[in-house]
Amino acid sequence: MLAATHAGFATSLYLGGAAVFEYPTDPVSWSLAVFFSFMPDIDIPTSKVGRPLFFLSVPLEKRFGHRTITHSVIGVAILTALATPLYFFYPLCFWSIVGGYWSHIQIDMANIRGVDLFWPSPIRVVMPGKMKYRLEVGSKAEMIVLCALLVFCVGLYPLSGLGLRGGLHQLLKDFDIAYDEFVEVQGLNWYTLELKAIDNLTLEHIKCNCPVLGAWQSGLIIEHNGKARSVGKSQIQHNLYPVDAVLIQGEPLRVISQRVDMKGRSLRWLVENLKANHGYYLLGELYVDADKVVNVSQIEAYHPVIWGGDKVRLHYAKADDLRDYLNLTAIRGEVIVQFWFRPGDRAVELSFNGDGGEIKTPGVLEGMF
Known part of the structure; x- marks a missing residue:
């Protein structure tokens, strides 16, 4: 096959794999997949990789011939062994190298001659089986396949970033x-x-x-x-x-949380004494005096503050959501103050003073001042 066909097929496998297995694509791993899709032709001194690596290509051609050891399971195994250290540090690069190399062999099976996949066995592997459906190098049929691969890659590119599930999600909006x-x-x-x-x-x-x-x-x-x-x-x-x-x-997203013991304290105490230079959400569950009456009407199924009997549940509540519940005093329970940060947000400055004295700033926050 022509070098462009090998590059197109390797790219389609790379982007297709990203869509199915949802790994992130990047220029380095993509380039490795394309480059190693040429590598099996190192057994031809006139090929794109054979010319600069003539000291390897010349003896390989003389000793083994074309589409033999470099197009076989043995060639894949040798490359895999050489690339194995990459697996532990850059696994995507490892799979790009092995996958790109294999893509060359796979599409060469569609050539009229096929490949000696199980070399030194004389059995040749071809795909498809009938010769009239296989491709001759540089033929019009190969040009049609190349154009189809390019169109396929263009379609796969946006899907590779979303993943197969993400693509279905965008399509179905489910x-x-x-x-x-x-x-x-x-x-x-x-x-x-x-x-x-x-x-x-x-x-x-x-x-x-x-x-x-x-x-x-x-x-x-x-x-x-x-x-x-x-x-x-x-x-x-x-x-x-x-x-x-x-x-x-x-x-x-970076989330930092502060736990507050609410035993004997009211929600008014919480709102009035919590001071921070950043927005926050309140989560937690408090047990309160069941005899207290709160003048609220909870028609909606969900509310950031859910009150029923002797229990108050806070679920992503803000200070404004507590205005009808401020006089409720907890018999026991705690509230988690949750800060959400974007990249570049300045450090949170948190102070908390109340009846029980100052609440210490947690160590994870101290490192941010």
Whole structure:
């Protein structure tokens, strides 16, 4: 086959592998795959790799001939052994080298002569079996195959960045795929939900790109117009019913948390004494005096503050969400103050003074000052 055909086939396998196995593509590993797709032809002194490496190509051609040892399982095994140290440091480069080399052998099977895959056995491997369907080097048929490979690579390129599942997600815009994907990767990056939904209470149609905060009851918690709301298929448990949903990955996310013991303290104490130069979310579960009366009406299925009987649950609540609950005093329980950071955000400055004295800044925060 021509060098361009080998490069095109190696590229299609590289990008196809990225789409199926969802490994990240990069210029180095991609270049290695293309370069090593030429390497089996080192047994020809006039080939692209044979000319600069003539001190290897000349003796290889004289001793073994073309498409023998370098196009065999033995040649693949030798290359794999030489490249093995890369596997422990740069596994993608290792697989690019081995995969690129194998791609050359695989497409050469479609040549009229085939390859001596099991050399020194005289058995030749061809694909397809009928000669009339195999390709002659430089023929019109090979040009058609080359053009098809180029078109295939152009189509695979965007899919290689999304992955097969991501590509299906973009195509189907299915909420269940978005939910499953977020559950697997939450906490690693900022995520946005490109959403079309219906408000289960007002039947309002909503279209937004909303930050995703977390998962809840087989659904997602998003921030819409400054308020946390749940999205999911259950009209009883969620605020919004998704019509179309696509999960979009954003910048790397760094989360730092501070635990606060709330025994004998009110939510008003928490809000008034927590001072920070960065926005935060409150999570936790508090047991309170069941005789306390709170003047709230929780019609919505999800709310950042869920109160029932002797228990108050905070789930991605902000200080403003606590205004109807400020007088509730905890018998026991704790609140986690969670800070979310983007790359380049300045260090958090946290102070916490109250009845019990100053709460020490955790070591993970001290290193940031």
